[in-house]
Amino acid sequence: MPDADDLVLRDLLAALAEEAGAMALDYARRGMRTWTKAGASPVTEADIAVDRFLKQRLGEARPGFGWLSEETADDPSRLDRREVFIVDPIDGTRAFAAGLPDWTISLAVVRDGRPVAAALAEPVAGRTFVAARGHGASVGGRPLVSLQRAGIDGAVVAGPKPMTISAEKAGATALPKIHSLALRFAKVAAGEIDAGFAGGQSHDWDLAAADLLVQEAGASLTGLDGTVPCYNRPVPTHFPLVCAGSPLHELLRQVVGEDRRRGRTT
Structure with a gap:
């Protein structure tokens, strides 16, 4: 409630x-x-x-x-x-x-x-x-209302190159770096870009505010395994994350996760 x-x-x-x-x-x-x-x-x-x-x-x-x-x-x-x-x-x-x-x-x-x-x-x-x-x-x-793109082709994404390269191979377009990670995800929430990524070792303070913006705008922010971030733990760091509306979020999670499992990105 x-x-x-x-x-x-x-x-x-x-x-x-x-x-x-x-x-x-x-x-x-x-x-x-x-x-x-x-x-x-x-x-x-x-x-x-x-x-x-x-x-x-x-x-x-x-x-x-x-x-x-x-x-x-x-x-x-x-x-x-x-x-x-x-x-x-x-x-x-x-x-x-x-x-x-x-x-x-x-x-x-x-x-x-x-x-x-x-x-x-x-x-x-x-x-x-x-x-x-x-x-x-x-x-x-x-x-704020996030975009709900049905496929990766033509999607505009932002984030670390190893992750955006995976999306680009599937037809996405990568933007230049957005320095504030929180802003990167806020732009997803605002419908200004389709998706954003975070590499490993992002911290609670990079994510917590943007996470709620994304959630309330109808998009998702999870790890590659679909796990929602949990905050205020003893070590406040996080593994790689994918942020997008549905169904693009699931598609990117699969594409980037598969590339990482096969060792195509670092």
């Missing part, structure tokens, strides 16, 4: 995602320090500032919730919480630092392992995607 409080949480996330987006844009205009963290991933002053802002404001709003963010040291106490904020202060930091537009602020509330409220701000485009479980998803007041 839809929960009315999930609408309250959605609106809270949306307001703070937009504030955080404005903060990040201000850093981008003024210039900022950038460095490399563990795993050779870039991080900027804006990532840290936005993370601290969101942690404070969300913690004040719902002090009983757990917290998981890309830019905060993991606190295992989150595992004991039924409800957890899952946050990527800037998803697509490489694009953000390079002055490219395809980065987002990704916020979600996960309850019992699945997202129930989400907001994904795309500050350069001036739009925010929102969703609450059982209440639909929208952007700028427009309901």
